[in-house]
């Protein structure tokens with residue numbers, strides 16, 4: 062079977078309709094609520110939303126953070142995010158088109174990095190966890206929201222992505238990359254109906270701190 066990679070052009074094409082999906086909006090709201098419960102957010106923090114898309118997760122957090130960079134490889138997603146930031150007159154949020162797997166910036170540091178539904182699109186999990194570690198201040202927070210391990214039916218067998226994550230395995234990878242205090246919560250579930258019936262895909266939030 063020829064595998065399909067969901068590249069930046071794919072997400073460019075989805076950008077204008079992204080926020081119309083009520084499941085995406087509710088998922089982001091629930092993740093934001095769980096992050097507020099786990100992480101002592103404050104307005105001195107500089108934050109990176111990696112794979113931000115249109116910023117669905119950053120907008121419900123913006124009043125609790127100092128400066129937020131919305132980073133994504135899709136120019137289309139970031140164009141929508143930029144319009145939303147301008148419409149709300151927010152000057153502490155900026156967008157940047159960067160793929161950290163190819164071009165990790167050398168001299169930037171954040172107090173918090175969060176990433177929602179993006180880790181499964183990144184082939185080398187260990188590498189991106191090390192990049193996140195390198196971009197965080199000592200004691201800085203990492204928050205990863207993604208799918209629990211599934212059988213590949215979420216995207217379909219032809220799509221080249223991780224089929225969710227086993228929590229214990231991801232915790233071990235995070236610890237090997239230099240993170241401690243790894244905690245998981247179940248924050249949401251996505252129901253998908255196909256010919257074979259309805260399947261439920263839980264979404265976790267993993268929080269951890271840079272050692």
Ligand SMILES: C[S@@+](CC[C@H](N)C(=O)[O-])C[C@H]1O[C@@H](n2cnc3c(N)ncnc32)[C@H](O)[C@@H]1O
Nearest residue numbers: 072112113114117133134135160177178179182
């Ligand atoms: C499933 S969407 C999630 C968007 C947003 N976080 C949300 O929860 O609505 C995945 C996002 O990750 C971005 N992405 C995928 N691979 C990436 C990479 N290597 N670097 C930066 N962004 C990436 C895509 O462009 C897309 O915007």
